Amino acid sequence: MKRIVFWVIFIITVNGSVLAQNDVVTMPFMVYVEHDQDQFGLDHLLFINMVTGETTKLDLYGERYTLLGREILYFDRQTNRVMLANTSGETRSHPFIQFPDDAYRIDWTVSEDERMVGWTITRRDMLGQLSTVTYVANNDGENFREVFREIDLANDNLRALPIRFSEDLGTLYLDKHPDGINPYLFFSQYVAVYALDLIDGTTQALPDEFGNCICGAAIEEGLFLRLRLADDLQGFDLYLYDLKTNSKIIFPPLRLEGYNTGGDILMSPDGTLAVYALASLTPRPNQDPLTETVFVLVNLDSQTQTVLTAPVETFIRPIQWTEDNSAILFTSPRDNGTWKVTLSNGRLNRVAKATFIGILD
DSSP states (O other), rough: OOOOOOOHTTTOOOOSSSOOOOOOOOOOOEEEEOOOOOOOOEEEEEEETTTTTEEEEEEEOOOEEEEEETTTEETTTTTEEEEEEEETEEEESSSSSSOOOSSSSEEEEEESSSEEEEEEEEEOOTTEEEEEEEEEETSSSSOOEEEEEOOTTTTOOOOEEEEOOTTTTSEEEEEEETOGGGOOOOSOOBSSEEEEEEOOOOEEEEOOOOOOOOEEEEEETTEEEEEEEOTTSSSSEEEEEETTEEEEEEOOOOOOTTEEEEEEEETTTTTEEEEEEEEEEEETTTTEEEEEEEEEETTTTEEEEEEOOOOOOOOOOOEEEETTTEEEEEESSSOOEEEEOOOOOOOEEESSSSSSEEEOO
C-alpha cells in the first residue's frame, strides 16, 4: 500500500493557484480533489509534486477518481467518457475502457498492485431490464477479454458491481448491486458479494451472502469481513470469514442507539486490525437528516471491537491506514478536506483542505 509522507501534506495550501511544471516521471505526486466548485459540480483535480511542492490544477466535471499507474482514471460527466489525467495537466480518453453509446452505466475496479483493471458495462433494454457485461485487462490493454455476462431475468433491479481483485489476480469479487441506489449511499455498501473465477468463468457466492442488508464488506488476503443486521435489528453483527479454511468468527454488535447504517470497512495491511464507519440518520421534515458518524476499531487477533472516535456531525469515510497502522486517513463525501485519526487517542485532525485521492509514485 502506498504510504504518505505527512510533512509534505502541510505545504499544501489549495488556494486556487496553479504553478507551471514539467512532468517528471520519477517524482512522486500527491493527488487531491476539491469538489463542487460551481453550481454544476466543477472539480479541481490537484497534482502536488512531493519534491518541489509545485501544484498542477485541472478543472473537471468528473467522478470516481482512481489511481492507475502514473495517471488518474475518472468518468467525465459532460462527455460520458472514461478519461485519464496526468501530472502535466493533460487529459485523454482511456484507450480501451469506454462507455458505449447504448450503455446505461459503467463501473470499474483496479487491482491493489494496479496491474489489472476490471469493469462492467450495464445496459437497460426497452422494457427496463438490466444486463451487464464484465471485462478485465492488464493495465496496458493486454489480455483484454470478456469474463462474465448476466441478465437480470428476475427483474430484481440488480446489476453486477466489481469490488476488487484477489491478490493472485485470479478472482474478481462483485456485488449484486441495487441499481439507482448509489446517490443515496455515503459509504461503500453491498448486498450479495460473490466471486468470479477468471480462469473458468464460474461464480460462487461468498459465505452466507443472502442479502440481509445493504452493509459494508471487505476482502483482503483471503479474509472476508462483513457487516450484517443483528437478528433483533438493533445494530450490526460483524462476521470474519477465513476463505481458505472456511472458518467463521462473529463479533456481537455494538449497541449504539440510532446508528442504522454501516460501511467502508478498511483492513490494515498486516491483517490485524480493521476500521469501519457507523452512522446515525435522523429524518427531519423538509430538511436534510441529522447525521452523526463514528469509527469502530476492530482487533482481529483479540476478537474485540470498540468505538474509536467521538460522533462527528457528518458522514466520514476511512480511506487509508498510515504510520505503521497507528493512524487512519479519512474524508467526507459531503465536505472537502482530509483528516487523520490516531488510534492511541481517537483524536481527529485536519491535514489538508482538499480531499485526498492517493499518491502517484
